[in-house]
Structure formats: structure tokens, C-alpha cells
Amino acid sequence: MALTEAFVRLYDAGLVYRKEALVNWCCSLQSAILDIEVDHLHLTGPTELAVPGYSKPVSFRKMWDFPYRLADSGPHLVVGELTTCTSQQQLPC
Numbered sequence: 001m002a003l004t005e006a007f008v009r010l011y012d013a014g015l016v017y018r019k020e021a022l023v024n025w026c027c028s029l030q031s032a033i034l035d036i037e038v039d040h041l042h043l044t045g046p047t048e049l050a051v052p053g054y055s056k057p058v059s060f061r062k063m064w065d066f067p068y069r070l071a072d073s074g075p076h077l078v079v080g081e082l083t084t085c086t087s088q089q090q091l092p093c
Contacts, residue, residue, distance in 0.1 A: 028053035 010016045023032040028051075041049075048057035 027051060 007016065024035060024038045025031075026033045043061045046062040047060050049060060051058045
């Protein structure tokens with residue numbers, strides 16, 4: 001209750017606000033972090049980096065493409081039906 005009251009007072013005073021924006025997400029803390037806490041890197045191509053909370057290096061600046069078979073499309077996938085592109089390597093189930 002006290003936290004809600006404090007937040008409402010800050011909001012009413014214009015010291016906090018709500019907006020849609022990108023946030024910096026820490027995979028290790030499972031929480032948003034301040035921009036000042038982020039190590040900004042300029043990557044020019046596919047790069048593998050150690051990330052806290054992951055046992056193996058994580059690939060950055062690499063896109064993975066894989067097709068999905070649509071319902072009732074028969075035994076063969078027709079190229080161009082549907083393609084998903086992601087920055088995380090994920091294989092369809």
C-alpha cells in the first residue's frame with residue numbers, strides 16, 4: 001500500500017511517467033536496467049559474446065530463417081508460404 005501511495009504521489013508531481021519504449025532487459029537479473037548500466041557495443045557482423053546467465057556464448061547480429069508448414073499444405077512445404085526471421089536460433093517443434 002505504501003509503495004502504491006508513493007508512486008501515485010511521484011506520478012502526480014510529474015516525476016514519473018508512462019510511455020511505450022524499448023527497455024534494457026538483463027537476462028541474469030530478469031529485470032529492466034538503466035541505460036547507464038549497459039555496455040554498448042558496435043558490432044559490424046555476426047559476433048558471439050559471453051552473456052551472464054548463459055553457459056555458452058550468444059550469437060548477435062545473426063538472423064535465422066526457417067519455414068513453417070501451414071495447415072493443409074500437404075506433405076511438402078511450398079517455398080514462400082510463411083517464413084519467420086528471428087535474432088535467436090529457435091527451431092520449430
